[in-house]
Structures are given as C-alpha cells and as structure tokens.
Amino acid sequence: MALALIAAAGFWVYERSFAQGASSLKAASNGRLDLFASVVEARVRRLEPVPATIQLNPVVVRLLQAPSAAHALAANDYLSRLNAHLGSLAVFVLDVRGVVLASSNTALRDDSLRGEDVSYRPYYLEALAGRSTRHFAIGSGGHAGYFASHPIYDGPRVVGVAVIKIGLDALEQTWPMLGAPALVADANQVVILSSQPQWRYTSLAPLPTERRVDLQLAQTYGALRLPLFPLSVELSVNEDSQEVQGLLLGDEARVSAALGQARSRADFMVLGRSLDGMDWRVLIFTSLAAVRHQALLDGVGGAVSVAFLLLLALYWAQRQRIERQKLGAKRQLEQANAELEQEVGRRTQELTDANTLLRKEVAEREQTEKTLRAAQNELVHAGKMAVLGQLAASITHELTQPLGGIRTLSGNAAEFMRRGNHGAAQENLSIVARLVDQMARIIDPLKSFSRKSSSRPEATDVGRIVEQALFLFQLRLRHEKVETDNRCEPGRWIAWCDANRLEQVLVNLVGSALDAMRDAPRKTLRITAELRPEQEQVPLAIAIQVQDSGKGLSEADFAHLFEPFYTTKASGAGLGLGLVICRDIAAEFQGALQAHNVPEGGACFTLTVPLWQASLHPKTPVTP
Incomplete structure (x- = not known):
C-alpha cells in the first residue's frame, strides 16, 4: 500500500511537472514563433503593394498601349531602378498574352525573362482576371521566390500585369532565433523553407492527383x-488564434534520424503559426527531453518526499503505540499486583503442585535424555560399521591382485624346485615375500580404522614399476594370448611418488584392460609414457597411458566411471571400487587419472604423476 502511494505521488508530481514544463516550453516556443512570423511578414509582405503602383508610371502604360523598343528601354530602366531600390529579385511587366515586355533584370542573361511566355503562371491568370494575387513558386531560372501580381488598367480594361518577385534567401538567416528544427509550408502544404535541407520541397500530406x-x-x-515529408505529422489549427499544434508519429529511430539527432526517445512538441494573408505555416519541432528529464527528477523528488513523510508518520504512530503499550502494561502490572496480594494463599498451593509436577517432568526428561544418548551411540556405532564395511570392501579388492600374483609365483617356484632350478625358485619366493609385505601394508589401514596410510613420495623409476606390474600378469598374458607393447623403458622416467601405490594403480589399470579385452578378437596392451607441460599444481608431469583393444567405454560408463560400486563387469566379478581407489591414490601424490576412447578401438587410461626434479625434491635413491 505504501509503495503504491509513493509511486502514485511520484507519478502525479511527474505529470504535473511535465505539464508545467511543456506549457512553459510551449509559451517560449510561441514567443519565438511570433517573432519569426513578424520577421517573415516584414521581409516579404512589405513589398506586396508594389505591383499596384507600377501602373502609375506612364512609361509602363505607354509600353502596353504601343509596344516599341524605345518604350521597352524606358520601362526596363524604370523597373531596374525600382528593383534596386526595393531589394527584390525582379520586377517585370506582362502583356495580356502573358509575354514579358519589360524586366528589371535585362542585364542578367539567365533571369531577364524578356520575351518569355509565362501565361501558365497562376499570378498571371489571376491578375488578368482583375484580381491581385501572391504565392510561392520556383522561377523559370530555377530560383525560388514569392510572387505578387496586380492588373494594369487602361481605363476599365486590363492591358497588362505587373509582377514582383521577392527573394527568400534572407529568411534562411533567421532559423537560429527559433533554436530548433523548423520549416515553412505554403498553401499546398509543401515545405518551401526549412532549417533541415532534406525537408525542403517535401509534402506534409499526400497531394491529390488533380492537384x-x-x-x-x-x-x-x-x-x-515533391516526395512525402519524412515524418508523419498530425496537425490541428486553432481558427481563432491561428496556432498550429501537432503530433509526431513513427518509431524512435525514424524520428531521431529525420530530426538529425542521436537515437533517443522520440519526444518532440510540434508548434506552428499561420501567417496572415499568406496561407503559409511556420512549424517548429521542439524537443521535450529536457522537460521530461526535469519532470523525472521532480517525480523522484516527490516520491522521496512522500516516502519521508510516510516514514515520519510511521515513526510517530509507532511511538504513540509504544506509549500506549507502556501505559497499558503499567495498568496491567498494577492490577496484577493487586490480584497477587489477594490470592497469595491460593497461589502458594498451586506452586506446590507445580513443583511436584516439575519434578515428575524432570525425571521424565532425564529418562528421555538417556534414551536419546543410547540412540546416538547406536547411530555412531552404525556409522563406524558402515565406514568399516566400505574400507573392508576396498581392501578386499586391492588384495585380489597380490593374491593372484602370489598364487602364480608360488606355482612357478614349486615347478622350478621340481626342476632343480633353485635360483629361479628363490627369486620367485623373494617376490612372494615382497607381495606379502605389500599386502601387509595394504591391510595396515584396518588397524587405524578410518585413517589412510601415509604416503611417502620418493624418486621412483616408472619403467621398473611398469615391468613389475606386468610381471604379476605374466601367466595371464600368456594364457589369454595378449600382445604386450611396453614403451616405458626403465631408467628413462623418474617420478616423484610412492612406488608401492604407483604399482598398485598400474596393477589395477592393467587388470581392468585385460578384463576389457576378454572377448576381443585382437588383444593388444600398450603402455607408453611421455612428458606433459606445466599444469595447475604440477610444474612438470609424466603421463603414463595404459591402452587396450577392447570395445571401449560407453557414454554411461564415462558418466559413472569414478563412482563407487559402479562396474562394467559381470555380477560378482568386481566391486566397482578399483578406479575410485586409483583416482584417490593418484590425487595423493598430486596426480590425476583420466580415461578416453581411442579411434582404432578400445579405451585408454592416462595416469599423470609428478616428475622428479633434483632442484625441487630431496636427492633420494631411485626406487624400482
């Protein structure tokens, strides 16, 4: 409600200010129009009576009565001196056929008019009919002017026509007094003068074909x-005051372009005057931008003022309400004190009963707190069991590969001992011991429940780790006839990471690649390594790529690839935690694990590990 009142007040002030500003602007524009109209009438209409006086000179009447070279020379001389004295463009005399017999401009070849037939001109036709006339026209020489004519009588008979052509060039210098785009239109509503050159000789309204x-x-x-005026203008004329008002129609871009201004809101006031006795109209296009801007400022000020008054009224009402509340509270307190003194006995018994009830509620609350505490302990225990189950599932998955390796190595050792090759059997048994140690380190997180084992980064030979990971799958690689392309030579790439965890990641990636190629017609396992440029957190890194020739990964696989318990294997063949564990291990030594399909078929997993640099890392021995 308050916002509506503020908006209404601002709108009312805006409308009132705009109306006052527009009225003031209209008054100022009308004053300039009156001055301009006076200038136009003074410079044009002052010469209108001249044609009526030309017949007073006998040489003109003699020329019309008896045309001859001598009479024409005398008439030309008279008209030339008259034209020079008046400052008009030309003064000339026509015979009853409409031919120019004498002219003030005989010295000008392009505008002398002598001998020219102008019987088609309205000023000749009207004067020949005995009527004085005046109108705008473009002369035969191409110069525009205001023509005034008057019949020349010889007794009751019209023997000729006197015409004066008044120039309008001086009016072009008066546009600055209007201070806005303006124009002058004649009786045909054709723009004959304008401060905008592109408006000149355009029609304010469509002209009928006959006209x-x-x-x-x-x-x-x-x-x-005579093309149409570039703006659509609706005009209305006050017959009493001869004031003209109009509206601009059309889009903002068109109006702004026609007025030669920057594109803005098309907001202009069109005012005009009808010039007395000339059938001319003066129109001025005054911008209302300043008026509307001031009205907007006034509207904002009015809205702010009303908002301030509302806040002041609200503050006063709040203060009065607080005072009434204080008085009411005081009365209620006095009444309560009186009632308290009268009911001390009864209240004492009620307090006793309330104390008894309170003790019972306290006992119930204590029992409730014990039950809640037991429930909380159950929830904590359940949370621990859930974490323990998740950790146990992860450890179970990680022990699968070392157990497979131990099974393979122990079988090989037994075979070597049966053959008497104790050296090879001893080497296999040493690898079994190392795998057992590795399993012990894998199982170690169970002791600390939820804490991850600490990672100890060191200089690690990536090529040796790759060979160790492939060695664990040696029997499976031969059994499944997998072609191995290992391009990661020992001693070439030294990474800064935990050797044991790097091996565990590679074992998982190789195992996943072998599972993906189980039903492939061509089984190729390719392992490569390359140096990657600087990344966000790793200055230099080694990218280890494990590529298989399986069917690749689907869009659904990419969407859930690193989600726990998501697997593409058959039911019971995996828990869906291998890639999650590998990604977490890679993140521990500031690495990353990504996957993509290759064009020739199959999937490629890229493991990024930091490069060992002597200037950044301690000089530790290289771990195979």
Whole structure:
C-alpha cells in the first residue's frame, strides 16, 4: 500500500511537472514563433503593394498601349531602378498574352525573362482576371521566390500585369532565433523553407492527383517530384488564434534520424503559426527531453518526499503505540499486583503442585535424555560399521591382485624346485615375500580404522614399476594370448611418488584392460609414457597411458566411471571400487587419472604423476 502511494505521488508530481514544463516550453516556443512570423511578414509582405503602383508610371502604360523598343528601354530602366531600390529579385511587366515586355533584370542573361511566355503562371491568370494575387513558386531560372501580381488598367480594361518577385534567401538567416528544427509550408502544404535541407520541397500530406497535375502545369515547383515529408505529422489549427499544434508519429529511430539527432526517445512538441494573408505555416519541432528529464527528477523528488513523510508518520504512530503499550502494561502490572496480594494463599498451593509436577517432568526428561544418548551411540556405532564395511570392501579388492600374483609365483617356484632350478625358485619366493609385505601394508589401514596410510613420495623409476606390474600378469598374458607393447623403458622416467601405490594403480589399470579385452578378437596392451607441460599444481608431469583393444567405454560408463560400486563387469566379478581407489591414490601424490576412447578401438587410461626434479625434491635413491 505504501509503495503504491509513493509511486502514485511520484507519478502525479511527474505529470504535473511535465505539464508545467511543456506549457512553459510551449509559451517560449510561441514567443519565438511570433517573432519569426513578424520577421517573415516584414521581409516579404512589405513589398506586396508594389505591383499596384507600377501602373502609375506612364512609361509602363505607354509600353502596353504601343509596344516599341524605345518604350521597352524606358520601362526596363524604370523597373531596374525600382528593383534596386526595393531589394527584390525582379520586377517585370506582362502583356495580356502573358509575354514579358519589360524586366528589371535585362542585364542578367539567365533571369531577364524578356520575351518569355509565362501565361501558365497562376499570378498571371489571376491578375488578368482583375484580381491581385501572391504565392510561392520556383522561377523559370530555377530560383525560388514569392510572387505578387496586380492588373494594369487602361481605363476599365486590363492591358497588362505587373509582377514582383521577392527573394527568400534572407529568411534562411533567421532559423537560429527559433533554436530548433523548423520549416515553412505554403498553401499546398509543401515545405518551401526549412532549417533541415532534406525537408525542403517535401509534402506534409499526400497531394491529390488533380492537384499534382495543376502544379505541374503551372510549374509552381519546377520539375521537382515533391516526395512525402519524412515524418508523419498530425496537425490541428486553432481558427481563432491561428496556432498550429501537432503530433509526431513513427518509431524512435525514424524520428531521431529525420530530426538529425542521436537515437533517443522520440519526444518532440510540434508548434506552428499561420501567417496572415499568406496561407503559409511556420512549424517548429521542439524537443521535450529536457522537460521530461526535469519532470523525472521532480517525480523522484516527490516520491522521496512522500516516502519521508510516510516514514515520519510511521515513526510517530509507532511511538504513540509504544506509549500506549507502556501505559497499558503499567495498568496491567498494577492490577496484577493487586490480584497477587489477594490470592497469595491460593497461589502458594498451586506452586506446590507445580513443583511436584516439575519434578515428575524432570525425571521424565532425564529418562528421555538417556534414551536419546543410547540412540546416538547406536547411530555412531552404525556409522563406524558402515565406514568399516566400505574400507573392508576396498581392501578386499586391492588384495585380489597380490593374491593372484602370489598364487602364480608360488606355482612357478614349486615347478622350478621340481626342476632343480633353485635360483629361479628363490627369486620367485623373494617376490612372494615382497607381495606379502605389500599386502601387509595394504591391510595396515584396518588397524587405524578410518585413517589412510601415509604416503611417502620418493624418486621412483616408472619403467621398473611398469615391468613389475606386468610381471604379476605374466601367466595371464600368456594364457589369454595378449600382445604386450611396453614403451616405458626403465631408467628413462623418474617420478616423484610412492612406488608401492604407483604399482598398485598400474596393477589395477592393467587388470581392468585385460578384463576389457576378454572377448576381443585382437588383444593388444600398450603402455607408453611421455612428458606433459606445466599444469595447475604440477610444474612438470609424466603421463603414463595404459591402452587396450577392447570395445571401449560407453557414454554411461564415462558418466559413472569414478563412482563407487559402479562396474562394467559381470555380477560378482568386481566391486566397482578399483578406479575410485586409483583416482584417490593418484590425487595423493598430486596426480590425476583420466580415461578416453581411442579411434582404432578400445579405451585408454592416462595416469599423470609428478616428475622428479633434483632442484625441487630431496636427492633420494631411485626406487624400482
């Protein structure tokens, strides 16, 4: 409600300020229009009576009565001196056929008019009919002007026509007094003068076909085609005051372009005046941007003022409410004290009963707290069992590969001992012992329950670790006829990581690759390594790629590849934790594990491990 009131107040102030600003702007524009109209009338209409005085000179009447070279020379001289004195463009005399017999501009070849037939001009036709006339037209020489004509009488008979052509160039210098785009339109609503050159000789309203034909026959505007005015304007004329008001129609871009201004809100006031006795209209296009901006500021100020008054009223009402609450509270307190003194005895018994009930509630609360504590202990125990189950499942998965290796190595050792090759059997048994130690280190996290075993990074020969991982799958590789392409030579790549954990990751990746190629027609296992450029957390890294020739990974596999308990193997063949464990191990030594499909078929897992650098890491012996 308050926001609506503030908005309404701001809108009301905005509308009132805009109306006042528009009224003031209109008054100022009307004042400039009155001044401009006075200037136009003073410079144009002051010469309108001149044609009526030309017949007073006898040389003009003699020329019309008896045309001759001598009479024409005398008339030309008279008209030339008259034109020079008046400052008009031309003064000339026509005979009843519409031919120019004398002109003030005989010295000008392009505008002398002598001998020219202008019987098609309206000023000739009207004057020949005995009526004085005046109108705008473009002369035969291409110069526009205001023509005024008057019949020349010889007694009651019209023997000729006197015409004066008044120039309008001086009016072009008066546009700055209007301070806005403006134009002057004649009786045909054709723009004859304008501060905007592109508006000149355009029609404010569509001209009927008959009117266009008449104008072309009279050559009022020469050979110009008179296109429509670039803006749509609706005008209304006050017949009493002769004031003209209008509205601009059209989109903002068109109006702004036509007015030669930057694209903004098309907000202009169109005002005008009808010039007395000339059938001309002066129109001025005044921008309302400043008025609207000031109205917007006033509206914001009004809204802020109303908001302040509302806040002040709210503060006063809140203060009055607080005072009433204080008085009410005081009365209630006095009444309560009186009632308390009267009911001390009864309240004492009630307090005793309440104490008894409170003791019972306290006992019940204590029992409830014991039950809640027991439930919390059960929840903690359940949480521990869940974590223990998850850790046990992870350890079980990690022990699968070392147990397989021990089974293979122990079988090989027994065979070597049966053959009497004790050296090979002893080497196999030493590897079994190392695998047993590795299993012991894997089982070690169970002792600390949820703590991960500490990783001890050291300089590790990646090639030797790869060979050790492949050695564990030696029997399976031969049995499944897998072609092995190991391009990771020992001694070439030295990584900074825990050797045991790196081997565990490679064992998992190799085992997953062999599982993926179980039903493949061509089984190829390729292991490569390369140096990768600097990354976000690893300055230099070794990228170990384990690539198989299986069917590759699907979109669903990529979406859930590193989620716990997600596996592509058959039910019971895996827990879906191997890749999760490998990713976590890689993250421990600031590495990463990624997967992608290769174009020739199969999947490729890329393990990124930090490169050992003597300048950054301690000089520890290389661990195979």
